[in-house]
Amino acid sequence: MLGKTAGCLYWMFRFLERSENTARLIEAGFRIALTRSNDTTSDWKSVVTTAGVRRGYDTVYDSYTAEHVVDYLLRDTSNPSSVMSSVSSARTNARMVRTALTTEVWEAVNENWMAMKDALKAPVPDTELPTLLGEIRRHSALVRGALHGTMLRNDIYDFAQIGTCLERADNTARIIDVKYYTLLPSASFVGSPLDNVQWETVLRSVSAHRSFRWLSEGDMTSSGIAEFLILDKRFPRSLYFTSGVIEENLSYLAKDYGERLACHDLIDAQLTKLRNHTIGSIFDEGLHQFISAFIRDNNSIGAQIEQDYRFNG
């Protein structure tokens, strides 16, 4: 496989994942805005921060309103992480590696792009927002379904999976990072209505509010939520789970190509670290520090993969 092809596959799936995550962040933010009558500036600000586009946003707008934030995250093509930009980038990468994709996957990506170009050509009114956000997630699911249902389990699939899970791990980690203060155990606030809303937001932004309730049997605690997002072995967006998928696919590559590379050591170290921690020891170390380190290491793994598999020469 061409190094460029591997790179395009990796980025194609990173961007697809990003479009879905951004939609979910907007959804969670929108929900807070609906359920609260008072000022929502700080909530929208944290949505922008979590999406990792603060700097870009601040150059365009000087206040955090629902209208501006939603538009910037959904439609603004000057924002490389907006849903429209991500979906376009995913398709551009897909066009470059069309020979590596099944017709089903290509068509799903292309249809996603056509649907978004149409849906996002004008600002989206609040009333249309829930439907649209659902559409975004549905399209992303269609691509993933086509990937799982039609693609050979070879290096093409491995790079697709690695891209998806690196982006997903980064996204979950950033959500925790921005909201970590709401997750810190603090006796006085536990169970207060404010906390509940914040926790709900965190869970909603990773589509886990229902599964968490099932797993925790209604017992919502901040450390329970943090443990779920970081260490859970079943939740497909937890840091542990996503890192596990990356490790798994990297080891398939090592087996296929008969060569272990630097990136394999990095992902092993990352997983080992997660395995050796409990939520208690993470809080002891400092949740914020732990997450910051994770984000940094996750990025280095991505950079190392790019280099080891010659994405750019």
Next chain:
Amino acid sequence: MTRVEVSQNWGKLNVMEEKQTHFDEMLSAPDDVREPYRTYKSWFSNQDPSRLKTKSKEAEAFFRRTGITFNVYGQEAAQERLIPFDLIPRIIANREWTKLSRGIEQRVRAINMFLHDIYHRQEILRAGVVPVELIANNDAFLPQMMGLTPPGNVYTHIVGTDIVRTGEDDFYVLEDNARTPSGVSYMLENRETMLQMFPELFSQNRVKPVSDYPKNLRRSLSACAPVNCGSKCTVAILTPGIHNSAYFEHSFLADQMGVELVEGHDLRVVDGHIAMRTTQGYRRIDVLYRRVDDDYLDPLNFKPESMLGVPGIMDVYRAGNITIANAPGTGIADDKAIYSYIPDIIEFYTGEKAILKNVETFRCGEPETLRYVLDNLADLVVKEVHGSGGYGMLVGPAASRKEIDDFANKLRANPSNYIAQPTLSLSTVPIFVKKGLAPRHVDLRPFVLVSPSGIDITPGGLTRVALQEGSLVVNSSQGGGTKDTWVLEE
């Protein structure tokens, strides 16, 4: 009731008028269907037009979903456009095709002999058949190719000969397209679409298949591999990238042939060979089907600023370690100024008369000819010698007074940059419109594969059709469409 009849008669009259000037390939007279179209026409007459309309819409949705688009230069907004597909096939009888393919084969063979000669002993120049200055002052002539024999002595591995028809037995070659002709993906997709939409047509008509093209292309290219290539020959397609107007075709062919689609930055010279960067290091390539122009192929040997090519590929080529298809420098054979000499070229190398006719061509570089052309601009088609895609040409009969005057100035400023041809009365094939059938002008581009083991021409080719009534310009970049093209079995 009466009214309907009147309007039908009026429609027929219209067709009659049209008939007087153009040869229609389906209807030799309003009620007289030409032989190859008989089975099709009787099927068509039994179809519900609204069903056909739905089918036509379906085809468009299919093309858009699968991303069969092309990019148009100079059109920012519509970066990717669909080539309109017309669902009425263009049908060629077996005996017509036999003659056409013999003529094309003769022409392509002569062109390869001409190229070998031009880049070696230049006998044809010494014999005075082709003037020396036409070669010496020509940008398409590559001095770097002098004395170099490509692997297998094949210069034009892929040719797309543009052919027009003016009458029952009158076929003309319009252009030879010996560089990197495009359009073959549309030929393949058009057939695929027809098979899906109207499978019954293919059991009623015995149509020669085209679907072997990718397989044949790969085999033909592999047969031209360098001699030192091992038992397993690696082929790759070199594309300028996703912004190129024919990118869809590049990726389509790579996919259909099962070969890698590479860009310049994926390649480099490793141990005297061209190699592509894979996830496991560099891997050797033996045959490169390049869809990048000569000028951009090698920044060390041609345009230094090119980002699309591979530095040093010409040196690898000279050492005989890579096959480049088509060979650099083939443009000297499909140049519009050389075109007028092709009948002489055929006779010079094969000793035969050209089977296919050339369109009478005026070389504006000659002062007396220029005067004639300027006096008759309104009746002529004037083209740039190096132009393609229908850009920068004048269609006299369709142009306004002002357009003609403006063009005359351009022509006077640089006469040798232009050739002129009489406007041919191109044949028409009906397209499907709201009212039923309407005649539109067509051309034909059959695709030819050349290897040491022979010349292979896919039966049919790409039919391009001018969708505007009366228009003679069929180029997709100028609003033309395409049709599936059938060659019937005997």
